Amino acid sequence: xxxxxxxxxxxxIPTLLIISIFVFSLQKLLPGDPVLAMAGEDxxxxxxxxxxxxxxxxxxxxxxxxRWVGGxxxxxxxxxxxxxxxxxxxxxxxxxxxxQLAVMAMxxxxxxxxxxxxxAAVYKNRTLDYISNLIALSGLSxxxxxxxxxxxxxxxxxxxxxxxxxxxxxxxxPVRSIKTMIMPAFVLSTALAAQLMRHTxxxxxxxxxxxxxxxxxxxxxxxxxxxxxxSFRNALLPIVTLSALLFGELLAGAVLTEQIFTIPGFGKLxxxxxxxxxxxxxxxxxxxxxxxxxLMNLIADVLxxxxxPRLRASL
Amino acid sequence: xxRLSTLTAALLAGAFMAFPAMSxxxxxxxxxxxxxxxxxxxxxxxxxxxxxxxCDKLVxxxxxxxxxxxxxxxxxWSEGAKVLTMKIREGVKFHDGEDLDAAAVVATIERNMTxxxxxxxxxxxxxxxxxxxxxxxxxxxxxxxDVTLLAQLSDRAGMIVAPKAAKELGANFGSKxxxxxxxxxxxxxxQDRIVLEKFADYWDKDKVLxxxxxxxxxxxxxxxxxxxxxxxxxIAERIAASDAESVKNDPSLTYADVIGPGNMGVYxxxxxxxxxxxxxxxxxxxxxxxxxxxxxxxxxxxxFEGTAMAGNxxxxxxxxxxxxxxxxPARDIEKAKQLMKEAGYETLDxxxxxxxxxxxxxxxxxxQSMVAxxxxxxxxxxxxxxxxxxxxTAGNYQMSRxxxxxxxxxxxxxxxxxxxxxxxxxMKYCNPEVDxxxxxxxxxxxxxxxxxxxxxxxxxLDDELPIIYLGHQPYAYGVSNKVxxxxxxxxxxxxLLGVSKK
Numbered sequence: 001x002x003x004x005x006x007x008x009x010x011x012x013i014p015t016l017l018i019i020s021i022f023v024f025s026l027q028k029l030l031p032g033d034p035v036l037a038m039a040g041e042d043x044x045x046x047x048x049x050x051x052x053x054x055x056x057x058x059x060x061x062x063x064x065x066x067r068w069v070g071g072x073x074x075x076x077x078x079x080x081x082x083x084x085x086x087x088x089x090x091x092x093x094x095x096x097x098x099x100q101l102a103v104m105a106m107x108x109x110x111x112x113x114x115x116x117x118x119x120a121a122v123y124k125n126r127t128l129d130y131i132s133n134l135i136a137l138s139g140l141s142x143x144x145x146x147x148x149x150x151x152x153x154x155x156x157x158x159x160x161x162x163x164x165x166x167x168x169x170x171x172x173x174p175v176r177s178i179k180t181m182i183m184p185a186f187v188l189s190t191a192l193a194a195q196l197m198r199h200t201x202x203x204x205x206x207x208x209x210x211x212x213x214x215x216x217x218x219x220x221x222x223x224x225x226x227x228x229x230x231s232f233r234n235a236l237l238p239i240v241t242l243s244a245l246l247f248g249e250l251l252a253g254a255v256l257t258e259q260i261f262t263i264p265g266f267g268k269l270x271x272x273x274x275x276x277x278x279x280x281x282x283x284x285x286x287x288x289x290x291x292x293x294x295l296m297n298l299i300a301d302v303l304x305x306x307x308x309p310r311l312r313a314s315l
Numbered sequence: 316x317x318r319l320s321t322l323t324a325a326l327l328a329g330a331f332m333a334f335p336a337m338s339x340x341x342x343x344x345x346x347x348x349x350x351x352x353x354x355x356x357x358x359x360x361x362x363x364x365x366x367x368x369x370c371d372k373l374v375x376x377x378x379x380x381x382x383x384x385x386x387x388x389x390x391x392w393s394e395g396a397k398v399l400t401m402k403i404r405e406g407v408k409f410h411d412g413e414d415l416d417a418a419a420v421v422a423t424i425e426r427n428m429t430x431x432x433x434x435x436x437x438x439x440x441x442x443x444x445x446x447x448x449x450x451x452x453x454x455x456x457x458x459x460x461d462v463t464l465l466a467q468l469s470d471r472a473g474m475i476v477a478p479k480a481a482k483e484l485g486a487n488f489g490s491k492x493x494x495x496x497x498x499x500x501x502x503x504x505x506q507d508r509i510v511l512e513k514f515a516d517y518w519d520k521d522k523v524l525x526x527x528x529x530x531x532x533x534x535x536x537x538x539x540x541x542x543x544x545x546x547x548x549x550i551a552e553r554i555a556a557s558d559a560e561s562v563k564n565d566p567s568l569t570y571a572d573v574i575g576p577g578n579m580g581v582y583x584x585x586x587x588x589x590x591x592x593x594x595x596x597x598x599x600x601x602x603x604x605x606x607x608x609x610x611x612x613x614x615x616x617x618x619f620e621g622t623a624m625a626g627n628x629x630x631x632x633x634x635x636x637x638x639x640x641x642x643x644p645a646r647d648i649e650k651a652k653q654l655m656k657e658a659g660y661e662t663l664d665x666x667x668x669x670x671x672x673x674x675x676x677x678x679x680x681x682x683q684s685m686v687a688x689x690x691x692x693x694x695x696x697x698x699x700x701x702x703x704x705x706x707x708t709a710g711n712y713q714m715s716r717x718x719x720x721x722x723x724x725x726x727x728x729x730x731x732x733x734x735x736x737x738x739x740x741x742m743k744y745c746n747p748e749v750d751x752x753x754x755x756x757x758x759x760x761x762x763x764x765x766x767x768x769x770x771x772x773x774x775x776l777d778d779e780l781p782i783i784y785l786g787h788q789p790y791a792y793g794v795s796n797k798v799x800x801x802x803x804x805x806x807x808x809x810x811l812l813g814v815s816k817k
Contacts, residue, residue, distance in 0.1 A: 040358030
């Protein structure tokens, strides 16, 4: 197992290198001058000159790239052009927010998606199945920004149950922290829950029609045991892969949801950085997200092995 | 008897002690997050809103945009507007307990002028040297006469920071700013909030009636309004024109607005590179026709629900600097067509770039259909803002829609756009006569003389139209009825002295 993980991590290095070149060149291809965007309304020539010098934007592109990658190797992702903060510090501030949001959204998605998926499979082509499908379809089709604003109007403005927007660190005030995150996490989870539901349903249907399930039933096992212990565990593999990928996506930040609920997470940071041409921040975020994705994939593969003894030997 | 009075005194004291314990907090929703919280380095509008509560300036402006004392109690120009002498208020303390004196003022101004990261250099570029001529007297010596310096000192360039903290933190001052305003810095969480608390030793502390101020950046206008309605916010700044009606209809809220000092205009490329070489850039009659084909009042009604003000000069018609001889023109299609004909055109194809947000797009579509009647075929090019900016400076445009937030002194709305070598002259418009008038206006300490110069310049600019002004944006606010004593300021800042919360 450790050898396997080590190998996987080594393979990640060229992937990251290619991503770094890609991100860097894409940034440079964007029209618009970061210094002009940053200099403010007055566009003071002295300021513009100072900014170009300070952020090495007057150097050749290749030199800039080498400087950047060289920095990353020693753990220096550069400084934000906009706020002067080190990029890593900025990401460090946003990461707990995004992770909390991602974890809560994932919990909601799993709690909604998996049971409805199982029910839909068990009651295939019956009312419960149709209801589950309807829920899944609405979850996928309703746009986040609309659902978010409707929830704010209903839950915060009319009922006054939860704060309309904002963020509180879980380490400072856990209760308020969770309260502010419930609505955004739920909004984010709807689309994920729908995908999970569909996958659970089809995976379960595949397993439920197999021979050993018939045997288990014939043996006189209770439906509960058949469904949960025998079928579900075998149907779990594709669900784990999907969950890991979905979670990886969540970690990249959720622009619209964060914007609506004013959550200072990754998505908002990214969008602001793109609009202000804050190169260092955009690059830093993309690199971190890429690393996150690679890790999530690895975790999914390791989980496979834990769930499926047949795969364990091959690792 | 004496025991009774002691008891009463104790009770009273208790009541007074208990009162501040019921701390009042003002929560203000701002449009975006501020940048660096260092007056020397900052550039964002919302940053200035925070400074208004945190950092006092040498001078302030009043409701009519007139300069009034703040940290400087009086001032005097001498030697033909080349020397400015200021008396500094006595007994002012910084948030860290340091005394604010002439030396602190000199240190701040020098920091603004020399620190490599400073963005105040151009605002103070006319200053030759600044020195303390007494414990509470400061003398500015200028390179050339520049009365606009006073207006610069009414903003970030004139915010005095604590010398010790500025020295210790250097360019990192924004991490823990120390100023001399009514509220002091407590904490900041990027993109989430900025918290200030009442400064007990403020020089005008009787007017500080809230204990804590929290600024919350909320970019989405619908969400900002929802927060205001649910009571999570007390004041929301710059609410959308489309939300004005619903704020007015909410019994627990008050709507307030004021016309800002800035302008909305369409820049015409007159001499900025090869793209200036087109009929519109070369023939002022075509620009006049374009301008006459626009119904400015209708734009305000359609796009801004009537909250904006129609205009045709760099400053709004409400400004004392506005030239009343040239009122906002009424739409005149016949005259526009005639001007087109004189210039030799039945129709003319024009490309107009604008920022790709809803309001700009809507506004430009309205203009597009208005000028079409006079024969202009306008192609709209919606462009993302950072790109628009670089295209505009590079001269890669024919017409470009741009905003200016406005300055206290009229010079700030006109000199840097209209003089030949000016930094924001993206039209590359150049008329020596205008240069002369605007330079002279800068050099006079007599407002009457200045007004004459600006009036003369505005006549030329209205004829040649390098920028076709469309109007003036409002600063609109939604305010909870719990807030008392607050009114909007013409510079869009949120002044909190005398403001309390029920």
